[in-house]
Amino acid sequence: MIGKAAGPPISITGLGAYAPDRVLTNDELSTIVDTTDEWIMERTGIRERRIAAPEQALTDLALPAAHAALDGAGVAARDIDLLLCATVTPDMMFPTSSALLADMLGAEDAAACDLLAGCTGFMYALAQAYGMIAAGLAGRALVVGGDVLSRILDWTDRSTLVLFGDGAGAVVLEKVDRPGFLGFELGADGGGGVHLSLPGSGSRHIEDATGNGYVQMNGREVFKFATRVLVSSAQAVLDRCDASVDDVDVYIPHQANVRIMDHAAQKLGIPRERMVVNVDRYGNTSSGSIPLALADAQAQDRLKEGDLVLMTGMGAGLTWGSALMEWTR
Structure with missing residues (x-):
């Protein structure tokens, strides 16, 4: 979508x-x-x-x-x-x-x-x-x-x-009285949901002694998914908003893994210095990942009036989503 x-x-x-x-x-x-x-x-x-x-x-x-x-x-x-x-x-x-x-x-x-x-x-x-x-x-x-x-x-x-x-x-x-959010792109693939799940957390499977009450992840499949959709989702919202990667001033991907983030930035053609990275200090905080990175970027004075900010996430579901906005202060 x-x-x-x-x-x-x-x-x-x-x-x-x-x-x-x-x-x-x-x-x-x-x-x-x-x-x-x-x-x-x-x-x-x-x-x-x-x-x-x-x-x-x-x-x-x-x-x-x-x-x-x-x-x-x-x-x-x-x-x-x-x-x-x-x-x-x-x-x-x-x-x-x-x-x-x-x-x-x-x-x-x-x-x-x-x-x-x-x-x-x-x-x-x-x-x-x-x-x-x-x-x-x-x-x-x-x-x-x-x-x-x-x-x-x-x-x-x-x-x-x-x-x-x-x-x-x-x-x-x-x-606001100035441009803000320019567009969104969201999607899901339930067929891949098995690769990142919490089985014993709902009405389908009750938690038992096998450890199904813990996060279960197929790391290889999640890595392949992440490196693909972080690129495709970001490119889709840029295209929809008639923008290019050259226009992006600040890139905030989901802070999952530096290797995944670097791969996405390289595939998109976004210089690493434009990417916000704090996964080294916080790890993957799931839903907290992008807002924590946004707050870090603001604290470091990296968000300037008029900057084009690209945010892209992916996660369990499997799901993905991107937003493009012009930063206002």
């Missing part, structure tokens, strides 16, 4: 991020599973990741990120009338984390729902928030992406344990 923005200018007016205090290094991981810092760095580019404290759930990570986004936009929680939370690790199945977060913030009567699209969830939530604002169904939206993946990992499985971390990010979307 490809869409070119046709409604009023809508953009991000505030953003924030939060990562837990605990840092888990590769050297520490080598005392848990059979691995080394060199092995992990060579294959993933990840040096460390953050791990939530035992008492922290998703909303505990999302709350400070949301406060920072609201502060950045200069609005109060009561001014939000739509709250979307992209996650695969909600506090619980219901009530939704979005509803709980709205209550914590004081976003009274805001429409709130969770959105699950794997690591692509934040991209789907951005597109949904944009569409609802453009249609007049919402005036101002708070979009949160975050996960506590450490709770659904098998801590004896080297293939997944080294990849993931915990974190959350949030953005405020609203109408």
Whole structure:
């Protein structure tokens, strides 16, 4: 599904991020599973990741990120009338984390729902928030992406344990008087869903003693999928918006693995210096990946007025999605 923005200018007016205090290094991981810092760095580019404290759930990570986004936009929680939370690790199945977060913030009567699209969830939530604002169904939206993946990992499985971390990010979307989002591209391939799954998490399979309550991943197939769709999705939204890779000032791919990210940038022809990389410090934070990278880019003063920003994600589903926007401050 490809869409070119046709409604009023809508953009991000505030953003924030939060990562837990605990840092888990590769050297520490080598005392848990059979691995080394060199092995992990060579294959993933990840040096460390953050791990939530035992008492922290998703909303505990999302709350400070949301406060920072609201502060950045200069609005109060009561001014939000739509709250979307992209996650695969909600506090619980219901009530939704979005509803709980709205209550914590004081976003009274805001429409709130969770959105699950794997690591692509934040991209789907951005597109949904944009569409609802453009249609007049919402005036101002708070979009949160975050996960506590450490709770659904098998801590004896080297293939997944080294990849993931915990974190959350949030953005405020609203109408602006300058160009903002220019287009979106979203897609899914359920036929490949078996390659990245959490089997014991729903009504199809109840968790049992075989370990089906943990993330299960066919790394080779996911790598092939990721290197393909990060390129095709990005190119599709650029084409739809009559833009080229030469126009892209800031490239923010899903922070899954440096090898995947470098491959996508090279195939697209985007210089590495235009790509935002923080996977080395956070690992793959799933729905939190792109908003955390956005917040890092802003903190490093890499987002300038008028910059063309390309965001591209992929994840379980299998899903993918891209957004192209002109940055406004």
